[in-house]
Amino acid sequence: MIDDENMNTRIEIRESAPCDLASIEKLYPDAFPEENLLPLVTELLQEPPIILSIVGIINSSLVGHAIFTKCGVAACTDQVALLGPLAVARAWQRQGIGSAIVRAGLQRLESAGVAHVCVLGDPNYYGRFGFEPEAGVVPPYPLPPEWRGAWQMVSLRSSEPPLRGRLSVPKPWLQPGLWAP
Numbered sequence: 001m002i003d004d005e006n007m008n009t010r011i012e013i014r015e016s017a018p019c020d021l022a023s024i025e026k027l028y029p030d031a032f033p034e035e036n037l038l039p040l041v042t043e044l045l046q047e048p049p050i051i052l053s054i055v056g057i058i059n060s061s062l063v064g065h066a067i068f069t070k071c072g073v074a075a076c077t078d079q080v081a082l083l084g085p086l087a088v089a090r091a092w093q094r095q096g097i098g099s100a101i102v103r104a105g106l107q108r109l110e111s112a113g114v115a116h117v118c119v120l121g122d123p124n125y126y127g128r129f130g131f132e133p134e135a136g137v138v139p140p141y142p143l144p145p146e147w148r149g150a151w152q153m154v155s156l157r158s159s160e161p162p163l164r165g166r167l168s169v170p171k172p173w174l175q176p177g178l179w180a181p
């Protein structure tokens with residue numbers, strides 16, 4: 001159980017368990033009414049190599065979820081993760097839950113020795129966790145110009161030489177539609 005300093009409510013953040021699946025299946029259509037991310041989420045949850053799937057629980061209800069997938073960059077032995085998707089139930093958005101989940105996830109990955117975490121998302125949101133626009137590591141598919149600033153990375157430890165190359169992602173992420181507007 002953690003008390004996030006930005007939150008008035010106590011939130012428990014823990015790794016997801018098989019018993020969370022029904023709640024996760026309700027969460028995504030609620031958080032993303034115009035996008036069907038459930039096939040991606042269920043595939044990621046069924047197939048390794050997922051690094052971390054964490055949920056936020058308030059008063060026994062699952063209110064948020066995030067997945068960190070194990071990826072790689074050619075010729076580099078450092079562990080690299082991809083954050084996504086991240087979802088918070090509509091009724092609970094903008095109350096610090098997404099932030100608490102991302103921060104807890106990054107802490108756990110750092111303890112597990114993960115060196116870098118990539119994300120495709122709004123820099124105004126992910127910048128607060130240390131993510132910065134990334135040019136050395138490129139996404140698996142080219143992004144449209146208006147999305148370039150959305151490709152970001154945070155380093156939890158340094159790499160020498162700095163990481164360069166295309167991010168290799170596991171099969172569920174190999175869908176061009178996930179990387180285009």
Ligand SMILES: CC(C)(COP(=O)(O)OP(=O)(O)OC[C@H]1O[C@@H](n2cnc3c(N)ncnc32)[C@H](O)[C@@H]1OP(=O)(O)O)[C@@H](O)C(=O)NCCC(=O)NCCS
Nearest residue numbers: 031032085086087088093094095096097098099100122125
């Ligand atoms: C995006 C999302 C995960 C953020 O989680 P949250 O718990 O609502 O956000 P937090 O309370 O931690 O953070 C709130 C801050 O994020 C900003 N924010 C919330 N949603 C945002 C979004 N979609 N884009 C950019 N900023 C966003 C708020 O403006 C607020 O900023 P402030 O602190 O400067 O006022 C959540 O709103 C959500 O699930 N949205 C729908 C799905 C989605 O768009 N997911 C994107 C990630 S793949």
